[in-house]
Amino acid sequence: MHAADMLKESDRLMTVCNSCRYCEGLCAVFPAMEMRRAFTAGDLNYLANLCHGCGACYVDCQFAPPHEFSVNVPKTLAKLRAGSWERYAWPGALSGLFRRNGLAIALIAAASVAIFLFSFMRAPAFSNPATAPGGFYAIMPHNAIALLFGGVFVYAIAALGLSLRRFWTDIGEPAATLAASKPLWQAIRDAGSLRYLDGGGVGCYNAGEKPDDVRRFYHHLTFYGFVLCFAATSVATLYHYLLGREAPYAPWDLPVVLGTLGGLGLVIGPIGLARAKRTRDAAMVDETRFGMDAAFIVMLLLTALTGLALLALRATPAMNALLAVHMGVVFALFLTLPYSRFVHGLYRFAALVRYARERADEKRAKPGEE
Amino acid sequence: MNAASVPTFPPVDVLVIGGGNAGLCAAISARRAGASVLVVEAAPKFYRGGNTRHTRNMRCAHDAATESLSGPYTEDEFFDDLLRVTQGNTNEDLARMMIAESKEMLDWIVQQGVRWQPSLGGTLSLGRTNSFFLGGGRSMLNALYLTADKLGVDVRYDAEVLDLEIDGGRCRAATIKHPEGLRRIEAKSFVAAAGGFEANIEWLKEAWGPAAENFLIRGTPYNRGALLRLLIDKGVEQVGDPTQCHAVAIDARAPKFDGGIITRLDCVVFGIVVNNRAERFYDEGEDIWPKRYAIWGRLVAQQPDQIAYIVFDASSLELFMPSLYRPIAAASIGELAGKLGLPPEKLEETVATFNRAVQPGTFDDKVLDDCRTEGLTPPKTHWARRIERGPFYAYPVRPGITFTYLGVRVDARARMHMADGSLSDNMFAAGEIMAGNVLGRGYAAGIGMTIGAVFGRIAGREAAAHACR
Incomplete structure (x- = not known):
């Protein structure tokens, strides 16, 4: 569906929903909707990114298809949401990466792995593993790694930041909101617990009519696995530059413990999410973005699997090739982060910050009405 | 129709006709009392449950504020409200019994998986008197169906009752139109919970004249009153005025x-x-x-x-x-x-x-x-x-038109009265099909759901007790 058509359909649905309001206890979207009587494009993009896609409002809706009003909020907002990410992407020239995203990310990842493998093969230590088993830096100097990965990390952060700015301007929220501590803290708690991925208390609607907490559980494993892996890398970097302690670290050392736990989460989580995605009621899913969702899940899984394999086999001759593959995957993951399913977290978090600000203002205006 | 030539469904203890709030409360309550239960729902699955899909809250008496209710609403106040809106057109004994039972309903319905929420926006300031279903009526209905399924209640959709074999005050079997053809089913007890007749414009015209052509029907197109007419034609006493409705x-x-x-x-x-x-x-x-x-x-x-x-x-x-x-x-x-x-x-x-x-x-x-x-x-x-x-x-x-009040007369055990003055042996009714017993005219928000849930629960319990004697 064309962007303008998606906005039109979302506007139609929000007009229906705002006249009904039965779903107001389910999540943040409907209370946010009730603060408005008419919906600008920015309002609709905000609501779309606030929606976690739990599906409760679809299952609970008396006007869902086959009813002639054909109300399907999760699917419609999913389409609008993914379309909005294209338009916010920085630089705009790369927004096309969101289309056929699975293919794009697969190609970038393959190229990245190939380049790392090819460069490593030219390193003297590669052909003679016996010289330095477990000695990463014999293959690639630490400073080169830091520069390369620092560079791609800074690029990802900058591109995500500039995309976020476009979102924030589009929904018409003042910059000051992002600096206020209360909405930020509320959003951290809401996002950290996936408060609105619980169907109003019973769980998400995935496969069949019985709600469950499968997606929230695996999303927690994935997200906190990712955070732990990131923490492992950060601790290792600090070790290196502040304490002068170089990798490889002992199995009981903090970077290895964090990385192992995180890696496990990042293996089990994405597998669980992929399975949940496959069995989910197709009526609620934006099937046109299947490639994007799958690509991000696979990239996370590959990152974790190659990382764990590297840890397990770091004292063997396989280490060199595994290191190259792992670095290739991680490099590609960060390079494509601003053009992948990853951005859902960024915009949803930002939408939660705005929602927290709006709720607080509403409470101040109408004390006692809760 | 020659009943003997129609293929049969296996017999059950309790046959519940209609799968809305009243029918599901009856089915769950009968099943919990140990009876085998089949629910036949005339609509396809999405449209199941009649107008319950469109509801949002239930009016129940309570002596103190709760998490979802802002203050007490005593039995007397509830009864006074009912007297006022009906202008006295109510059966006081039944109404008082229902209001007393409504207190327990606040907890009972939660035990069946339904969730309450505090009343928020756009709700006619009913936060003290009415309890709101989290996610609305369809959410409530979904919860009841999940519970019924878990308990082992059978449900058939697209299954409309065409005939009841009623002899004196006793019903022996029902003939059901089903996608696979006609089926006859015997049951020890029957619960009629198939709603009113507001979607039957011809019937509305009998009462209102041609003006009814211009009425809009707010809810399900499936409430055509077929079961109500069948019951009245077969000797069940009717109650209420055909022009009265919400x-x-x-x-x-x-x-x-x-x-x-x-x-x-x-x-x-x-x-x-x-x-x-x-x-x-x-x-x-x-x-x-x-x-x-x-x-x-x-x-x-x-x-x-x-x-x-x-x-x-x-x-x-x-x-x-x-x-x-x-x-x-x-x-x-x-x-x-x-x-x-x-x-x-x-x-x-x-x-x-x-x-x-x-x-x-x-x-x-x-x-x-x-x-x-x-x-x-x-x-x-x-x-x-x-x-x-x-x-x-x-x-x-x-x-x-939201719902109609003409119905079948029942007693405090939800048992149908026959037109000859006797009590039916094994036929019970709950919900809109008997709402006119309590609600002769007028309307108070959420009272339709109270009638459905309270009488549904009683009908199921009594039907099971009769079947399992």
Whole structure:
């Protein structure tokens, strides 16, 4: 569906929903909707990114298809949401990466792995593993790694930041909101617990009519696995530059413990999410973005699997090739982060910050009405 | 029809006819009492449960505030409210029994998987008296179906009862039209919970005359009253008046059936209401809206061509809940009349006469304020403000029938009375099909669900007790 058509359909649905309001206890979207009587494009993009896609409002809706009003909020907002990410992407020239995203990310990842493998093969230590088993830096100097990965990390952060700015301007929220501590803290708690991925208390609607907490559980494993892996890398970097302690670290050392736990989460989580995605009621899913969702899940899984394999086999001759593959995957993951399913977290978090600000203002205006 | 030639479904202890709130409460309560239960639902799966899908809350008595209720609502207060809205058209013993039982319903229904939420926006300020279903009526219904399934209740959709084998006060079997053909099923007890007849325009016309052609049906197109007619024809005593129903004024642009809540309009008190002769016909400011919305369906039904127009100005546009269709707008009253197909001079005159009669006052839509007219017939006794600031707006409205009150007579155990004065041996009824026992006329928000849940629970329990004797 064309962007303008998606906005039109979302506007139609929000007009229906705002006249009904039965779903107001389910999540943040409907209370946010009730603060408005008419919906600008920015309002609709905000609501779309606030929606976690739990599906409760679809299952609970008396006007869902086959009813002639054909109300399907999760699917419609999913389409609008993914379309909005294209338009916010920085630089705009790369927004096309969101289309056929699975293919794009697969190609970038393959190229990245190939380049790392090819460069490593030219390193003297590669052909003679016996010289330095477990000695990463014999293959690639630490400073080169830091520069390369620092560079791609800074690029990802900058591109995500500039995309976020476009979102924030589009929904018409003042910059000051992002600096206020209360909405930020509320959003951290809401996002950290996936408060609105619980169907109003019973769980998400995935496969069949019985709600469950499968997606929230695996999303927690994935997200906190990712955070732990990131923490492992950060601790290792600090070790290196502040304490002068170089990798490889002992199995009981903090970077290895964090990385192992995180890696496990990042293996089990994405597998669980992929399975949940496959069995989910197709009526609620934006099937046109299947490639994007799958690509991000696979990239996370590959990152974790190659990382764990590297840890397990770091004292063997396989280490060199595994290191190259792992670095290739991680490099590609960060390079494509601003053009992948990853951005859902960024915009949803930002939408939660705005929602927290709006709720607080509403409470101040109408004390006692809760 | 030769019953013997029809293939059979396996016999059950309790056959529940109709799969809405009342039917599911009956099925769950019968199953919990140890009976085998089959629910036959005439609609396909999405449309299951009749008008329960469109409901939002239930009125239950309670002695203290709870997490989801803002204050106490005693049995006496509930009964007084019922007496007032029905103008005494209620069976006091049944009503008092139902109200007493409604207290327990607050917990019982939660034990069946239904969740409450505090009342929030747009809910006619019912936070003290009514409990709201989290996610609305379809969510509530889904929860009941999940519980019924877990308990082992069988459900068949697209299964309409065509015939009941009733002999004296006893029912032996039902014949069901099912996608695979006709099926006969024997049961020890029967619970009729198949709703009213509001979607049967021909039946409505028998009571209302041709005016019923212009009624809109707010809920399910499946409530055609087939079971009710069958029961009455086979000797069950009827109760109530066929013209009595819950009818409100809804947007005339709504679909003929199933438009639900989103076509309702809460703006009568902010303007004037005229018929298609551009004449006012009732005091728009008689009382606060939650106490008056249920009379406007009948008022409009009594107007020529069963249509009316709510006219207001820009100052009121955002004072009420938004609804599905935008109001019709115009820069002047004359232009508005043109768009509505009303005589322009007449509407201008009606508005001017109204404006001249408006007295100074302090407008407050939360209380019975002192903004009223003087020397106008009919008067507008509150919230009367001049209609003078353009653009001017109008909503066309028609009677929207929610549910009907004609039903079968029951006793306090939900057992049907036969027309010959005896009690049925094994037939019970719950919900809209017997609402007229308690609700002879008028309406109080959420009371339909109370009737369904309380009598459903009793009917299921009694049907199981009869079957498992």
